[in-house]
Amino acid sequence: MSLVESLHMALVLIFAGDRDVVSAIATSLEVAIWSIVFASLVGVPVGIAVALGNFPLKRVIRVMLNSLMAMPTVVVGLLVYGFLSRQGPLGSLGLLFTPKAIIIGQAILATPIIANYSLGAIQVADERILPTARTLGASNLQCFFQLVCEVRFGIVAAIIAGFGRVISEVGVAMMLGGNIHLYTRTMTTAIALETSKGDFAFGLALGVILMMISLAVNVFLTLVQEGRHA
């Protein structure tokens, strides 16, 4: 099946409202968006704190954040699995093989990425921002918000980079979600499953949809970057 035919089939499946496709897309987007919300709430302040702070372990934390960015998804899945499995410390919560488990794993995956990119955005920010805000009478909190406001394009880029990572990952979703039909099956786990079953066309169709989502995210990122220089 050619790419054009796959695209045609993907569009047919989408517009026909195929239950499996719609469910996989909805689950993927749901877990990715929630995980990015939580990862942003942690990652952005951590990145800013590391960039601005002056403390003994700063260099160690930076090396750790860099290393965690390249952490394999299956390792994250394995670690979280250990915590959420019945014998694990959080086993009693019954989260394993639910969308919440995938959200936890993907949030852990995205946090160092968002923190690192936020850190980079602050480091390249104009060094006159804080002194200017301070001398105009801004409090520390007002200075912080002004700095974030000035580097908002970099922060948005960090969040989008995190989203790109989690929407396309398969290890966490497979290990923590269990690939349960119409419940925890995401686009990536569905592609892996359908391809292994020999339904290459269905997998390819979902792949095309995933590519379109990634393309849309990157177009948005480009528009944000262009807005920065406008």
Add this chain to the structure above:
Amino acid sequence: MSIPKYKLSSIQVLYGDILGLAVDELTIAAGGLHVLVGSNGSGKSTLLGILAFLNKPEHGEISFDGVPVDWESGECSLLRKRVTLLHQNPYMFSGTVAANVAFGLVARGIGKEHTRSVVRESLERVGLPGFEQRNAKRLSGGETRRVALARALACNSEVLLLDEPLTHVDRASAALLEDLVATLASGGITVVMSSHDERLGSRLGGKVVRLEDGRLDPIAGQSPFNEFSRCTRRDNANS
């Protein structure tokens, strides 16, 4: 004798092994114009940064209105609401000119109506009426400096510190700024201004402080700082 606005004692700033500033004693009286003159790297901006409570010196003490400054507490944050520094190369926040000029007022919790009128008045004072809705990032160099001055004026601080405000501005703008500075100084605001122009102090009727290689070099009869500094330096030179 009235309490000076600033009193600096044994101030020292180091950039690695290089001496940035060394001031034995410096007193700046409340009100009027004080001009810091010196060549590039003489320590003018460093001194202004200390007077603005932005940079803590490695050594020494500073009193403001007779009260010693505690750099470690949140006191500096409060003092910065009374002192405003116009940087040599001012930064414009993203957004409109009005948002920039209003920044200090918003930080002080001033109401919207009053802020709007202060913004308009401040821009008129620097000769930029009607600039409110311009994009602050798209101003020329001269306009940026004037908007930054308007932003500093809007804060209505007791002390206005100007780091070489006349550099890279055309003659008409320079004349306007000089008139404005003279008006502010005669109106009771303490204005400390740095410049390469040694004649600026006498032209505007201000007191002159000369800095060379990070050290004070008093000009006889014009210096605002006290005899202690001169005696100490003379003693050191004789020893």
